[in-house]
Amino acid sequence: MTIQVGMKVTDLEGIFLAQSSHLQASPDHVIKRDVSYFSVECDATLKRIPRDACHLGLRAQSHPDSPDQPSDDFTFSLILAAGSLNSVSIDIPFDCLVSPDELLMHAESSGFNINLLPPSCTTDVDESVDRYCEVLRTYGKMWLTSPQSNIRVAPIDGYLEYLFGVAAGHIPATISTDEMMNTLFTDGMPEAVMERVKVVIHEVIMEHFGNEGEFTAILEKVAKAIHLKQAQFRDSRARMLEEELDLRTPVPNLIRMVSKSTGLSVADSAGMLFELKHGIHTVLDKYLPPDVPAVEGQTAPPVNAQQANLARALCTAFGAAFGVESLADAWAGIESSLQVNERINLDHGTVQPGPAATRLAQAMGVEPKVAALATGEFLSMIRATLEAGSHVSPPPPPTPKPVPAPASGLIAVG
Numbered sequence: 001m002t003i004q005v006g007m008k009v010t011d012l013e014g015i016f017l018a019q020s021s022h023l024q025a026s027p028d029h030v031i032k033r034d035v036s037y038f039s040v041e042c043d044a045t046l047k048r049i050p051r052d053a054c055h056l057g058l059r060a061q062s063h064p065d066s067p068d069q070p071s072d073d074f075t076f077s078l079i080l081a082a083g084s085l086n087s088v089s090i091d092i093p094f095d096c097l098v099s100p101d102e103l104l105m106h107a108e109s110s111g112f113n114i115n116l117l118p119p120s121c122t123t124d125v126d127e128s129v130d131r132y133c134e135v136l137r138t139y140g141k142m143w144l145t146s147p148q149s150n151i152r153v154a155p156i157d158g159y160l161e162y163l164f165g166v167a168a169g170h171i172p173a174t175i176s177t178d179e180m181m182n183t184l185f186t187d188g189m190p191e192a193v194m195e196r197v198k199v200v201i202h203e204v205i206m207e208h209f210g211n212e213g214e215f216t217a218i219l220e221k222v223a224k225a226i227h228l229k230q231a232q233f234r235d236s237r238a239r240m241l242e243e244e245l246d247l248r249t250p251v252p253n254l255i256r257m258v259s260k261s262t263g264l265s266v267a268d269s270a271g272m273l274f275e276l277k278h279g280i281h282t283v284l285d286k287y288l289p290p291d292v293p294a295v296e297g298q299t300a301p302p303v304n305a306q307q308a309n310l311a312r313a314l315c316t317a318f319g320a321a322f323g324v325e326s327l328a329d330a331w332a333g334i335e336s337s338l339q340v341n342e343r344i345n346l347d348h349g350t351v352q353p354g355p356a357a358t359r360l361a362q363a364m365g366v367e368p369k370v371a372a373l374a375t376g377e378f379l380s381m382i383r384a385t386l387e388a389g390s391h392v393s394p395p396p397p398p399t400p401k402p403v404p405a406p407a408s409g410l411i412a413v414g
Contacts, residue, residue, distance in 0.1 A: 001054070002035045003183045008043045009077060016048040023051075038184060039091045039117060046077035049084050056081050057089040057115060060096050060103055067097040070106070082110050089113040091184075092139075094132035100139055104146075113152045114139065115184055118197070125196050133200040140204035155185045159201045167219045238267040245270075251381070253373035260366050277381070284310075311389035319391075327391040335379065343376045 019031060036055035049056060058077055063069040081088045090103055090112050107114050116135055119128040136156065143153045158181050165171070186194065209215045245252040249270055259269040288310065290302035319327040335341060338356050345351035346369060353361070357372035364371060386392035 001179060003038065003179060004035060005038045005183065006041075007037060007039075008041045009046050009073070010044055012037065012040065012046070012050055012053075013044075013048055015050040015052075019051045036087075036180065038089070038115070038180070039093075042071065042073040042077050045073045046080050049081065053085060055087040055089070056085055057091040059117075060090055060092045060098050062097045068099040068102070070098050070102060075106075078106060078110070078112070082112070089115050091115045091117055092135070093117045094119050094128060094135050096135075100142060104139070104142060107151050108146070108149065111150060113154070114143075115154045116156070118185060118189060118193070120188060122193060123190050124192055129193050129196060133197065136197065136200050137204055140201065141208070144205070144208040154181060155197070156201055156204065158185075159198065160205055163202075163205065163215070164219055164222075167216045168223065238265065241270060242266045251374075251377040253370050254377040256370050257364055257366050257374040261364050308388050308390070311385045312391070313389075315386055315389040315391045327386070328393075331383075331386060331392055338375050338379065339372055340376045340379050343373055346372050346376075 023029060023031070031051045033052055033054040035050065035052045036057070037050070037053055038055075038057035039059045040057060041059050042061060046058075058074060058081065061071045061074050063071045078088070078090070088110075090107050092098075092103060092114060094117060096103075103114070106112065116132075116139055118132050122128050139153055140156045143149055143151075143156065158178065189197070206212070206215065209218055241248055245255065245266060249255060251273065255266060255270045255273060258264065258273060259266050262269065264272065284307055288304065288306035290304040291306075292302055294302045315327055319325070319330070322330075324330045337354070339346060339351070339354055342351045346353065349369075353368035353372040357375060358368045360375060361368040361371035366374075383392060387394050
């Protein structure tokens with residue numbers, strides 16, 4: 001992510017026009033939304049947002065006739081930004097004269113986060129730093145005492161997370177690893193100013209929560225509540241998976257058979273099979289990457305000649321080891337004896353499991369129908385390797401359903 005700080009609305013207009021011209025000249029070019037624009041001055045009303053913007057932070061500014069009210073350019077720019085981007089913030093400089101009540105109302109009503117910007121041209125604790133500390137006290141108290149606040153107020157929220165981590169026994173090397181926090185707050189702040197700001201934020205937080213012991217007790221309650229919520233969420237998802245296994249997974253009967261033979265829950269069995277399959281593909285893609293890297297938005301998998309060659313070699317070696325000249329014929333016999341092509345009829349009960357499925361069911365301790373369907377699901381996974389090695393042809397695409405001709409609308413008169 002790229003961060004830009006201190007631009008103007010007219011600068012954003014120029015960026016947008018330049019990007020639009022470039023897209024007209026190169027229609028295939030893709031512009032990624034990976035730039036965050038912070039502390040944008042509203043020298044005009046915002047009309048266009050750069051196509052690469054993933055976040056927009058507008059710098060709060062006063063109305064020329066009523067300093068405690070926001071300017072019209074700032075207010076209307078916020079409205080447009082809210083309708084165009086999911087991530088918008090109000091960036092408040094330390095010397096902003098707009099009423100905190102007014103800005104917090106705008107932020108809370110639209111879900112905008114707030115960044116309290118420190119003075120940039122100071123090397124020691126001076127009058128501007130003292131004024132900034134008062135801003136932190138004012139906004140911190142109002143934010144912490146708000147019963148239903150749904151926004152973040154930086155840097156207070158970042159320091160609060162740091163205190164939670166310390167109280168939980170984790171002492172990070174730095175207060176924040178967030179790129180935005182470092183750019184707007186920590187990187188340009190001298191150590192003396194940083195220590196003063198930390199003391200003030202700490203005081204604001206402790207004034208709200210109480211002493212250190214009370215803060216730790218609150219943390220324990222929050223941690224227990226989070227743990228309980230996560231446990232309930234896991235149980236709920238596990239029940240949902242068990243109840244809708246056939247709808248939510250491509251190999252439901254294979255999962256049932258693994259669960260029966262290992263004693264794992266259905267959810268854990270599904271997770272184990274997924275991780276095994278995912279791990280195989282991860283290792284293959286690491287050592288045998290695709291010929292051309294995948295493009296964002298590409299639906300078909302990228303061509304991978306190296307993995308196809310490996311699949312071809314493995315299949316040839318398998319056929320030679322068992323004295324099979326035509327692996328396709330041998331595979332067709334396996335599919336026939338294990339009723340792979342009868343999975344739909346097996347599932348509907350119109351075809352009964354054969355001897356192979358019955359013997360497998362007895363060995364695994366599952367129902368014959370589950371064994372037959374699980375075998376088909378497992379073999380379908382192996383078939384992908386045979387298709388990659390050109391030993392088995394992929395199945396033909398399904399025949400499209402006929403589309404009835406629309407009625408002509410004519411009325412026959414006899």
